[in-house]
Amino acid sequence: MASCCGLMLWTRLPGRTSNIILAKLEGNNPAGSVKDRPALSMIQEAERKGVIKPGDTLIEATSGNTGIALAMAAAIKGYKLILIMPANMSEERRAAMAAYGAELLSVPPGEMETARDLAKEMEAEGKGIVLDQFGNLDNPLAHFTSTGPELWEQTNGQITHLVSSMGTTGTIMGTSRYLKSKNPKIQLCGLQPSQGAKIPGIRRWPEEYLPKIFDRSRVDQVIDISQREAEETTRALARMEGIFCGVSSGGAVSAALRLSSEVENAVIAVIICDRGDRYLSTGIFSPQAIENDPKPCPANEFPSAVARLPAYPAPRYVIFVADPDPETGESWCGDTNRALPIARELVREAGGTLLEVAVGSRPVWKDEHHPFRHDPELHLTCVPTMIHWQDGAPGERVGPELEAAKTSSLVETTLRSFISRTAGK
Numbered sequence: 001m002a003s004c005c006g007l008m009l010w011t012r013l014p015g016r017t018s019n020i021i022l023a024k025l026e027g028n029n030p031a032g033s034v035k036d037r038p039a040l041s042m043i044q045e046a047e048r049k050g051v052i053k054p055g056d057t058l059i060e061a062t063s064g065n066t067g068i069a070l071a072m073a074a075a076i077k078g079y080k081l082i083l084i085m086p087a088n089m090s091e092e093r094r095a096a097m098a099a100y101g102a103e104l105l106s107v108p109p110g111e112m113e114t115a116r117d118l119a120k121e122m123e124a125e126g127k128g129i130v131l132d133q134f135g136n137l138d139n140p141l142a143h144f145t146s147t148g149p150e151l152w153e154q155t156n157g158q159i160t161h162l163v164s165s166m167g168t169t170g171t172i173m174g175t176s177r178y179l180k181s182k183n184p185k186i187q188l189c190g191l192q193p194s195q196g197a198k199i200p201g202i203r204r205w206p207e208e209y210l211p212k213i214f215d216r217s218r219v220d221q222v223i224d225i226s227q228r229e230a231e232e233t234t235r236a237l238a239r240m241e242g243i244f245c246g247v248s249s250g251g252a253v254s255a256a257l258r259l260s261s262e263v264e265n266a267v268i269a270v271i272i273c274d275r276g277d278r279y280l281s282t283g284i285f286s287p288q289a290i291e292n293d294p295k296p297c298p299a300n301e302f303p304s305a306v307a308r309l310p311a312y313p314a315p316r317y318v319i320f321v322a323d324p325d326p327e328t329g330e331s332w333c334g335d336t337n338r339a340l341p342i343a344r345e346l347v348r349e350a351g352g353t354l355l356e357v358a359v360g361s362r363p364v365w366k367d368e369h370h371p372f373r374h375d376p377e378l379h380l381t382c383v384p385t386m387i388h389w390q391d392g393a394p395g396e397r398v399g400p401e402l403e404a405a406k407t408s409s410l411v412e413t414t415l416r417s418f419i420s421r422t423a424g425k
């Protein structure tokens with residue numbers, strides 16, 4: 001697996017940076033995901049301990065990549081496999097599992113806990129053995145013995161940070177143990193979905209449901225990523241870097257880009273868990289989905305949002321606005337309310353892209369320490385400010401002029417002249 005899951009360089013990091021971001025392409029494993037490693041490891045180790053032997057039946061509750069990986073490993077090693085999953089699982093996943101010869105059982109949509117209970121019941125009735133990826137130490141072991149050493153070798157020991165999305169947490173647990181044994185300074189950054197976000201393969205675990213294999217001390221930082229941010233980065237990755245992957249991987253790249261804006265001289269590796277074709281039926285790559293990117297985003301998403309800009313048509317602009325009210329869409333700043341609809345319309349007319357970044361509530365923006373005021377490239381002093389974004393860096397801008405333009409027609413004149421000055425550059 002080492003040779004196929006190589007590292008790929010993210011070539012278009014925004015602005016001036018001393019960092020590099022490397023993507024580890026785990027979708028190149030034989031059954032298409034990072035889960036091939038623990039699937040094989042859990043079977044091999046159970047065999048070694050004498051718990052199972054070829055011909056036995058294995059049972060697992062899984063909603064995704066683990067099921068496909070186990071189905072492949074069971075086929076190679078000569079086991080029968082029963083996979084229990086919620087009925088709303090995508091058709092391509094079911095078809096892949098069945099192709100490897102697994103038997104599929106369904107529980108009602110969304111009921112992963114029911115699936116886990118049923119697996120345990122069937123084991124108690126003697127119908128097979130449950131490997132239990134959430135509690136099985138041979139899951140992280142696979143990453144301690146393979147993913148971790150590969151990351152170390154493929155970066156010539158230069159890796160400073162690893163970003164991994166967290167599901168069972170097997171990947172981050174195993175790689176953390178290995179990498180910190182080589183260099184305790186290496187930082188492990190875990191990604192979890194923000195409150196309410198649904199990202200396939202990963203979970204925001206409530207304390208009482210944390211996987212048994214999880215050890216908090218092995219993770220230095222946890223970053224929350226929204227579903228929207230993860231999906232937008234996933235689409236942009238395919239268009240900009242030719243990396244066609246699932247949403248949890250897009251989320252991990254978003255987290256790496258945020259991290260990169262805070263550190264220097266870093267070699268940041270990101271685990272790309274699987275390939276995008278597994279998600280086609282969900283519609284996340286549909287033309288309609290792409291058409292609506294980039295969506296307005298909050299200030300903390302700026303580093304990853306701006307990195308995605310080359311995926312969209314030029315001329316490209318970023319407009320910094322005051323936070324909108326979630327109900328009315330109006331912001332606390334009258335100048336923003338006046339300028340934003342006009343900016344949207346004029347950029348649309350020019351066939352370009354407008355990224356809207358909300359700087360914060362009034363007290364947040366008025367704070368002298370706001371990071372955008374002190375950013376070496378932004379030096380943002382007023383909202384709204386619109387910046388022409390060119391070759392990954394800020395170019396010409398209008399800010400105080402927009403603030404001073406107190407009627408819609410003055411705003412329109414200001415923006416028209418700004419766009420006609422910059423659009424052809």
Ligand SMILES: Cc1ncc(COP(=O)(O)O)c(C=O)c1O
Nearest residue numbers: 065166167168169170171201248
């Ligand atoms: C798509 C996807 N992303 C991320 C992960 C997380 O990996 P881990 O379970 O090792 O934390 C998984 C696990 O199944 C996955 O399927």
